[in-house]
Amino acid sequence: MGITSEKIGTVRGVERIIHGQAVMDGAGVKINRVLTQPLQRRLDPFLMLDNFGSDEANDYIAGFPDHPHRGFETVTYMLTGRMRHRDSAGNEGLLTNGGVQWMTAGRGVIHSEMPEQEAGLMEGFQLWLNLPAKDKMRKPWYKDFQAGEIPSFETDAGAKVRVIAGSSHGVAGAVQREVTEPLYIDVELPAGASFSQLLPAGHNAFIYTYRGEVKVGDKAVPARSMAILANTAGSDGVTVTAGEASRFILIAGKPLNEPIVQYGPFVMNSQEEIFQAVNDFRAGQLGEEAHGAAAGQ
Numbered sequence: 001m002g003i004t005s006e007k008i009g010t011v012r013g014v015e016r017i018i019h020g021q022a023v024m025d026g027a028g029v030k031i032n033r034v035l036t037q038p039l040q041r042r043l044d045p046f047l048m049l050d051n052f053g054s055d056e057a058n059d060y061i062a063g064f065p066d067h068p069h070r071g072f073e074t075v076t077y078m079l080t081g082r083m084r085h086r087d088s089a090g091n092e093g094l095l096t097n098g099g100v101q102w103m104t105a106g107r108g109v110i111h112s113e114m115p116e117q118e119a120g121l122m123e124g125f126q127l128w129l130n131l132p133a134k135d136k137m138r139k140p141w142y143k144d145f146q147a148g149e150i151p152s153f154e155t156d157a158g159a160k161v162r163v164i165a166g167s168s169h170g171v172a173g174a175v176q177r178e179v180t181e182p183l184y185i186d187v188e189l190p191a192g193a194s195f196s197q198l199l200p201a202g203h204n205a206f207i208y209t210y211r212g213e214v215k216v217g218d219k220a221v222p223a224r225s226m227a228i229l230a231n232t233a234g235s236d237g238v239t240v241t242a243g244e245a246s247r248f249i250l251i252a253g254k255p256l257n258e259p260i261v262q263y264g265p266f267v268m269n270s271q272e273e274i275f276q277a278v279n280d281f282r283a284g285q286l287g288e289e290a291h292g293a294a295a296g297q
Contacts, residue, residue, distance in 0.1 A: 008198065032052075069111070166181065207250045216238060
């Protein structure tokens with residue numbers, strides 16, 4: 001027997017639909033970038049969402065060679081494919097079908113993400129989650145979760161849900177974060193089924209459809225599109241309905257309401273901190289404790 005879907009009093013509607021931008025990143029990987037820099041304040045604490053997916057090896061085979069990060073977390077969700085991670089903190093792992101890699105860059109890491117396949121479909125997401133000012137210079141952290149380690153459940157309506165972060169219908173996700181309180185779930189809906197999720201009133205939230213087409217209220221959210229959910233006063237959640245068999249991710253988090261200053265792979269709170277990040281990277285000191293900065297736990 002499945003879990004009964006959560007009861008929502010006042011549902012959130014769709015504020016706007018975002019179709020994303022076709023970009024190339026890394027050494028030439030083709031990506032649909034749906035959460036871009038102009039949306040960072042509106043979707044605080046989230047900084048970026050990329051959806052990659054192709055069965056053409058030339059679209060992904062060059063991968064993401066060594067590159068630095070400081071000041072935020074990256075969450076890579078691999079739907080299909082194999083990607084090898086290595087970083088300057090000595091971590092290494094292989095991300096495979098259904099697996100998740102959660103990396104806290106903190107004061108700095110240099111890492112690579114390289115495909116370990118020469119043909120076939122590679123598909124997934126990378127989400128950037130901001131760190132609060134007090135944690136931006138914390139010690140880096142990393143963990144791989146294989147597909148079987150991601151908690152999941154099925155509702156009475158037939159929705160199959162994987163809980164990457166936060167909690168849904170009483171099921172705790174693989175990762176919890178105190179300050180930003182992120183929710184990250186992957187929902188598969190059969191045709192005609194609905195799924196409801198409680199959302200804290202202050203959280204910014206969005207869904208991204210990657211199979212089929214879903215509706216939030218009377219607003220259609222087609223494949224490869226993001227729907228920013230309205231922060232309606234008094235609302236306590238969202239209900240998503242599938243006209244056809246569909247899959248989407250639902251992401252929500254508590255805004256930090258802190259300055260966001262980004263320069264490429266560095267996201268800090270001031271221009272001075274960005275200059276320091278660049279200088280530390282050039283000096284080979286990106287991940288080191290320096291300048292009196294205290295590392296978080």
